[in-house]
Amino acid sequence: MQKYTALTLAILGASGLTACSTTPATSVAEPVSKAQQLAQKYIIVDTHIDVPYRLHKDWEDVSVATKRGEFDYPRAIQGGLNAPFMSIYIPASYERNGGGYQLANQLIDNMEALVGRSPGKFAMAHDSKDVLAQFGSGKVSLALGMENGTPIEGKLENLQHFYQRGIRYITLAHSESNHIADSSYDIRRKWRGLSPFGKELVTAMNNIGMMIDISHVSDEAFYQTVALSKAPVIASHSSLRSYTPGFERNMDDDMIKALAKNGGVVQINFGSSFVTAMANQYGALRKAAAKQAGVADDDAFELAFRKKHPYPFATLDTVLDHIDHVVKLVGIDYVGIGSDYDGVGDSLPVGLKDVSTYPNLIDGLLKRGYSETDIEKILSGNLLRVWRAVEQYALAQSL
Numbered sequence: 054m055q056k057y058t059a060l061t062l063a064i065l066g067a068s069g070l071t072a073c074s075t076t077p078a079t080s081v082a083e084p085v086s087k088a089q090q091l092a093q094k095y096i097i098v099d100t101h102i103d104v105p106y107r108l109h110k111d112w113e114d115v116s117v118a119t120k121r122g123e124f125d126y127p128r129a130i131q132g133g134l135n136a137p138f139m140s141i142y143i144p145a146s147y148e149r150n151g152g153g154y155q156l157a158n159q160l161i162d163n164m165e166a167l168v169g170r171s172p173g174k175f176a177m178a179h180d181s182k183d184v185l186a187q188f189g190s191g192k193v194s195l196a197l198g199m200e201n202g203t204p205i206e207g208k209l210e211n212l213q214h215f216y217q218r219g220i221r222y223i224t225l226a227h228s229e230s231n232h233i234a235d236s237s238y239d240i241r242r243k244w245r246g247l248s249p250f251g252k253e254l255v256t257a258m259n260n261i262g263m264m265i266d267i268s269h270v271s272d273e274a275f276y277q278t279v280a281l282s283k284a285p286v287i288a289s290h291s292s293l294r295s296y297t298p299g300f301e302r303n304m305d306d307d308m309i310k311a312l313a314k315n316g317g318v319v320q321i322n323f324g325s326s327f328v329t330a331m332a333n334q335y336g337a338l339r340k341a342a343a344k345q346a347g348v349a350d351d352d353a354f355e356l357a358f359r360k361k362h363p364y365p366f367a368t369l370d371t372v373l374d375h376i377d378h379v380v381k382l383v384g385i386d387y388v389g390i391g392s393d394y395d396g397v398g399d400s401l402p403v404g405l406k407d408v409s410t411y412p413n414l415i416d417g418l419l420k421r422g423y424s425e426t427d428i429e430k431i432l433s434g435n436l437l438r439v440w441r442a443v444e445q446y447a448l449a450q451s452l
């Protein structure tokens with residue numbers, strides 16, 4: 054039996070000959086694609102990953118490979134993910150029942166513990182320079198975003214507190230209107246946009262150097278925020294309403310134009326229900342079916358319903374359509390990625406199932422003719438530009 058070296062096999066492969074079938078496949082290094090190379094060459098920032106709440110509910114050690122979830126260290130490294138914004142997610146019920154400040158601090162503690170236990174694999178990123186400095190170190194930089202402003206509890210000193218703890222964006226509201234802003238999901242529009250405190254908070258966030266996240270808020274709250282904010286804002290995990298008509302949680306074309314004028318960035322959410330109308334309506338169909346059957350719309354019902362009516366998963370191409378749409382509408386400088394991994398259940402598109410799959414997205418962008426410069430902007434350049442602008446605005450106020 055002739056022995057082949059990996060190099061010989063690579064040459065044989067390149068010349069169109071097939072390798073001897075008796076050679077163990079493990080001796081052949083997988084060819085690295087252009088997309089995989091770019092995933093390692095450029096910084097990838099994903100502005101919305103729900104690891105903190107996932108671990109809070111169902112703890113696993115994400116410094117090693119995990120069976121559940123969509124994020125762990127080995128898969129992040131494989132996918133080229135450098136800086137996920139870990140979502141310090143506070144459910145809307147905490148606005149009514151209290152405890153948001155407590156939960157936010159605990160979730161931040163848990164991220165610090167992750168770094169503390171695995172300092173060779175993770176590091177906190179408190180400013181945009183940390184992301185650059187830690188790039189290439191083999192460490193995944195953990196940045197923090199707070200999803201739902203409930204823990205601010207109407208006190209600007211709490212903004213200061215959470216800034217000091219490392220929070221670098223706040224999603225003003227989540228699924229219900231809160232003391233800061235109205236929510237797109239909530240039919241009650243108590244404030245017709247931002248509350249008086251919400252307006253104060255926007256200015257205070259500008260002054261301290263905290264990014265303002267307009268994902269989840271009502272259209273009125275969005276327009277009032279971009280009118281008021283002196284620095285660019287972000288949509289940390291939103292997709293486009295033109296593909297999901299009537300879904301206020303996504304952004305329409307006029308909003309994208311207003312966001313671009315503000316210098317901000319929309320970070321596309323990968324969840325199927327955010328990217329296709331069919332997946333978007335699936336939840337409502339299931340709820341209606343449960344109601345008709347007179348049973349609770351719980352996990353067991355969802356499982357049975359899915360067996361009968363397979364979930365219409367979106368594809369990588371539909372996510373690329375959203376990126377294309379923003380680029381055609383306002384140019385390459387205003388779009389990025391906010392996957393919502395670990396936050397949208399089993400609804401991720403085919404080809405984008407977890408943090409190891411960013412190279413698939415890059416491959417799709419290459420096939421659609423995007424240049425490396427454009428791809429770098431989508432992967433992190435646009436978001437880092439906004440983050441720096443927010444930092445610089447705050448610095449200028451303190452001088």
Ligand SMILES: [Zn+2]
Nearest residue numbers: 200269290396
């Ligand atoms: Zn969300």
